[in-house]
Amino acid sequence: MRWCWAMATNWRSCLPSAAVEMGADVRLLTEAFDFAAELSAFTSAHPAAGGVASFLGQVRASAHDSAVEALELRQYGPLTLPAMEDLAARTQGRWTLEGLLILHRSGEMQPGDPIVLVAAASRHRREAFAAAEFAMDHLKSESWFWKREKVAGAWRWIEPRAQDFEDIARWS
């Protein structure tokens, strides 16, 4: 019944996160988001959770000793959000969670802007830590995003790092 579950997740993701009790809240955002407000809404929506582990990725201010002027993430509509929802379902299938939040930006961002926020709520901390890390490792190396940085006025595409593939290999 995975299909029905995924549809339910999809439907829930249309609602404000405070209304979500069981399903994952998965969103692809085109505008800057307030990570503190999102995390606060997520934790209030899951009072049964004894712990929430979260990861925030933000645009770094420099790369290879050069100042980063902007970062852009491109996505591909038919693949990107459906794959994020599938990742959420796999994460929830692997650990017993009270809730799961996966937010990812696309579009152009400035240094310091949040790119990604993953939070897992569970009754005990170990599941929350592991689920958040699993989701984050897979977002990094398997999700349909392409990233480029603007340094000294020129855009350059960022290739995946070998470390990203090693990070994901340990989950298989």
Next chain:
Amino acid sequence: MALKLVFLGRLEDAAGAPELEVAAASSLGQVLAGLDPELAAALQGPRVKLAVNGALVQDSDALVLGDGDELAFLPPVSGG
């Protein structure tokens, strides 16, 4: 009668545009033959994946294209 080609990531630079409309063709080989050879080579890179109408293609040699299909060329991803 046309196909839409979508180029993600660095392939957009190779193509000079994020999208390109080309004449209808029944195979991927035919599509590639009609492109600039340098771009065709980039699209056939070993780590480039292909999606047709939003579904990943496992065996691109067996692909039969139809009018209006959208072909997306996907280089290695870099999210987060």
